Structure formats: structure tokens, C-alpha cells
Amino acid sequence: MRIAIIGVTGAGKSALANTILMEKKFLSLPSCESVTEKCQKEITRFENRSVVVVDTPGFNDTRMEKRHLIKKEVSTCILMLEPGPHAFLIVLNPNRFLEEERKCLTNIEHLFGAKEFYKFCIVVFTREKEILDAFRSVEEFISRNTCSDVKDVVRKCSNRVMTVENLTPFSELKKELILNRIKDLTLKNREAYFPHIYFRTANILKRNSEYAKASKQKIEELQNIIDELTKKIEKMEMEKYQKQNQKGSEISVLYVRERKKTGVQKESSVCGIL
Ligand SMILES: Nc1nc2c(ncn2[C@@H]2O[C@H](COP(=O)(O)OP(=O)(O)OP(=O)(O)O)[C@@H](O)[C@H]2O)c(=O)[nH]1
Ligand SMILES: [Mg+2]
Numbered sequence: 001m002r003i004a005i006i007g008v009t010g011a012g013k014s015a016l017a018n019t020i021l022m023e024k025k026f027l028s029l030p031s032c033e034s035v036t037e038k039c040q041k042e043i044t045r046f047e048n049r050s051v052v053v054v055d056t057p058g059f060n061d062t063r064m065e066k067r068h069l070i071k072k073e074v075s076t077c078i079l080m081l082e083p084g085p086h087a088f089l090i091v092l093n094p095n096r097f098l099e100e101e102r103k104c105l106t107n108i109e110h111l112f113g114a115k116e117f118y119k120f121c122i123v124v125f126t127r128e129k130e131i132l133d134a135f136r137s138v139e140e141f142i143s144r145n146t147c148s149d150v151k152d153v154v155r156k157c158s159n160r161v162m163t164v165e166n167l168t169p170f171s172e173l174k175k176e177l178i179l180n181r182i183k184d185l186t187l188k189n190r191e192a193y194f195p196h197i198y199f200r201t202a203n204i205l206k207r208n209s210e211y212a213k214a215s216k217q218k219i220e221e222l223q224n225i226i227d228e229l230t231k232k233i234e235k236m237e238m239e240k241y242q243k244q245n246q247k248g249s250e251i252s253v254l255y256v257r258e259r260k261k262t263g264v265q266k267e268s269s270v271c272g273i274l
Helices: 013-021 067-080 099-112 128-134 138-145 148-156 172-188 197-273
Strands: 002-007 040-046 049-055 087-092 121-125 161-163
Touching: 002 013, 002 067, 002 099, 013 040, 013 049, 013 087, 013 172, 040 172, 049 067, 067 099, 087 099, 087 172, 099 148, 121 148, 121 172, 128 138, 128 161, 138 148, 138 161, 161 172
Parallel strands: 002 049, 002 087, 087 121, 121 161
Antiparallel strands: 040 049
């Protein structure tokens, strides 16, 4: 199973990832700024299968505001979940739904597309204890105490919602509850994974980089061949030049010798005349 954890900064994405892994592998801190800045991938096991979990930075992050940076992280996240995620956990803090959260949901919808994407999503409210201290169920909390945007995203996810308390100690039971919900979704989708354009873009990026690597290698090989051929040509030219030089000097020796001979002959004939 391959899972992407997405949502607003500070909602508890990294804490949820740790709950699933039952280990503190992801940095989770109280902070007024975003803690996770890059996607991180970890692997755990569930029912003899490996489960890949990718934690992401908040998609509302002010420092990630520039859309291309968010896109880059989305591509990284999808690449880490190759050939594509089976589930997206949209993490929300039940205590907050302000402009940031609204912006985050809009960004998510923008980045992943609409209808098809929500087939792979589950809304996860962290701080379960606080919800269940005040309401009988998460459904009651949603119907009585959330705004229309939250209701809307829950509806888009076909009412797939769960609550998690990350601050209690790790437990096998909590891990199982979460992963069973994801397994149900995966079975419902017949093990299909999210086939979004970003997944394709990520693959194209990867293929391009492989192609670039192969091309670089090819260019280096060709350069080596050219270098060798150049050396051979230079050597041949040198030899040719040396041969020519040798011939030239042989000829000039012959010439000098010939000149000397003819000169002697001339002299002797002149002497003879005289
Ligand atoms: N009470 C309570 N606090 C939680 C829960 N989950 C997370 N927190 C706290 O919320 C704060 C932020 O949690 P993170 O896991 O760092 O949040 P994040 O979504 O990964 O934040 P970024 O990495 O900044 O995007 C931390 O202090 C957590 O301890 C929860 O279920 N209950
Ligand atoms: Mg985080």
C-alpha cells in the first residue's frame, strides 16, 4: 500500500505518519511556522505487506506559496510513491478552519484535479480526544460544528472520515484501525492507484533525467572515440611528415651528392678544355 499524507501546516500530518509507523521517524513539533519542508518517505509493514508512507509539507505553506514549489513537492511525493498512491489522507485540525485551511484545500484540488482524486481520499481529523470529549461522534462534530468547506470536502470524499489521537502512546491497535480503513478504500478501488497528471509528469521527469544521464554517457563515449581518432590522425600526420622529411632529406642528400658529382665533372671538363 502506498499512502500520501497531505494537508495544512500544523494539522498533525507528521504526527499521523509517526502513529502509522509506530515510531518517531517524522519531525512533529508545535510551531507557528511549517516544520516539514520536504517530502519524506518511510516504510512499515501491515499484514505481511509493505506500506509506504510519504509525509509532505503543508500545501498552504507561506514559504511554499509559489505554486511551482508546491508542484515540485507534489511531483516528489508522487515519485516517492511510484507507480502512484493508493490513498491520500487529507489531514485537518478540528480546532481550525481559517483562510489558510481554505487555501490549502483549494491548492490540493488545483494540484490533483477534481473528481478522480477524491476517490482516493480519506479526511482525517487529528486531536480525536478533543472531538470525542465534546461530541458523540465525528459525524456529529461535522454536522454541528464545521463550516461548509469542511462539509464539502467530506462529501467529495464520499463521507470517508476518521479521527486519530496522535498524542497518546503508539499502539498496534491504532495503526491497524488506520491501515484497515485505507485497506477498505484500496479494495473498493480494486487496488487501483491515483493516475494523475502529476504522476505522469513525475514519470516523464524521471525518464527525462534517465535519458539525460544516458545521453551524457553516450556523449562521453563519443568524445572518447573522437579523442582517440584525433590522436591517431595526429600520429599518422606526424609519421607522414617525418617520412616526408626523411624523403626530403634523402633527396637533398642525393641532390647535394649529385651536385657535387656534376660539379666535379664540370670542373674536370673545363680543365680538359683548358
Ligand atoms: N493534542 C494533539 N496534538 C496533536 C495531534 N496531532 C498533532 N498534534 C500536535 O500538533 C503540532 C503539529 O504537528 P505536526 O505533526 O508537526 O504537524 P504537520 O502537519 O506535520 O505540520 P508541518 O510539518 O508544519 O506542515 C505538534 O505539536 C503535535 O504534537 C493530536 O492528535 N492531538
Ligand atoms: Mg510535518
